[in-house]
Amino acid sequence: KSLYILNVYLPHQNCKISDFKLCVDELEHVICECSNGEIFIIGDTNCNFSDEYGDRFSGKTTSNAKYLWTLLNRYGLEIIDGYSDKCTGPCYSFNVDNIGRSYIDHCILSGGIAAMVNSCMIVDDCVLNTSDHLPLSVSLNITRLTQPSDGKKMTRVAWGKMSENEIKQRYEKAIEEHIDSVHA
Numbered sequence: 001k002s003l004y005i006l007n008v009y010l011p012h013q014n015c016k017i018s019d020f021k022l023c024v025d026e027l028e029h030v031i032c033e034c035s036n037g038e039i040f041i042i043g044d045t046n047c048n049f050s051d052e053y054g055d056r057f058s059g060k061t062t063s064n065a066k067y068l069w070t071l072l073n074r075y076g077l078e079i080i081d082g083y084s085d086k087c088t089g090p091c092y093s094f095n096v097d098n099i100g101r102s103y104i105d106h107c108i109l110s111g112g113i114a115a116m117v118n119s120c121m122i123v124d125d126c127v128l129n130t131s132d133h134l135p136l137s138v139s140l141n142i143t144r145l146t147q148p149s150d151g152k153k154m155t156r157v158a159w160g161k162m163s164e165n166e167i168k169q170r171y172e173k174a175i176e177e178h179i180d181s182v183h184a
Contacts (some may be wrong), residue, residue, distance in 0.1 A: 002037030003113070003142060006030060012046040013064055020046070020064045024071055031075055039077065041108040042136060048102050054082020056091045057103055078114050080107045081122065081136065089122035093134045107138050116141045 008027065011018040031039060047065035049057040061069075072079065081087040093105035107120055118139040125134055162170070 001112070002034070004034040004037055004039050006034075006039065006041045006043075008041055008043040008045060010044065010046045010064070010068075013062055021067055024068055028071055028075075031071075031077075038113040039075075039108075039110040040113065040138075040140075041077070042106070042138065044104060044133065045106050045108075046104050047106070048104055049079070049082065054079060055084050056082050056087060058091065059102070072108060076111045077108050078111065080109050080114060080117055080120050080138070082106070086117060087120040087122065089124060090134060091122075093122055093136065094132055095125070095134070096132050105133055105136050107136055113140060113142070 006027070010023050010027075011020045013020070027041075045065075045068060047068050048059055048062050049065045049069070050059060050061040051057050053061065053065075053069065071077075087107075092101040092103050094103070095101045105122075109117070118141050119137070120139075121137045123135040123137055129135065
């Protein structure tokens with residue numbers, strides 16, 4: 001099976017330069033493109049959920065959260081960090097002095113890999129963290145997703161030893177051909 005890892009940074013409730021619903025609709029298109037595998041979405045959703053959506057959540061569910069929740073339900077996706085039996089650490093992921101705390105960063109998984117979670121944790125803040133967001137750590141046991149080797153040995157490309165022409169021929173041209181075949 002394929003495992004698609006999608007990182008999101010969705011617009012906040014009052015964003016003037018981007019529309020949350022349009023971004024979630026675009027995310028749905030990406031999810032549809034990934035329908036042949038398992039989906040792992042992680043990042044800043046800018047959505048706060050109440051405890052009716054998970055026992056680690058609190059406060060009021062935002063309208064953006066309700067819109068995202070509808071999408072998640074439609075595709076059988078689960079917010080793993082919302083449950084005490086699956087996630088540990090602080091019950092917030094964003095903290096700004098004089099503004100407050102919220103729980104807006106999430107780990108969302110398709111049903112096929114939700115059972116493969118070894119651990120999920122909102123990492124406590126420390127002096128090395130220069131962000132207003134706390135890190136979200138997830139460990140998956142994906143050995144069941146792997147397939148037997150086809151005998152091909154993976155090699156690493158020494159980009160610094162290749163000329164621009166070699167890079168264009170061996171990489172860029174191959175990628176362009178692959179993209180063209182996908183869009184055909």
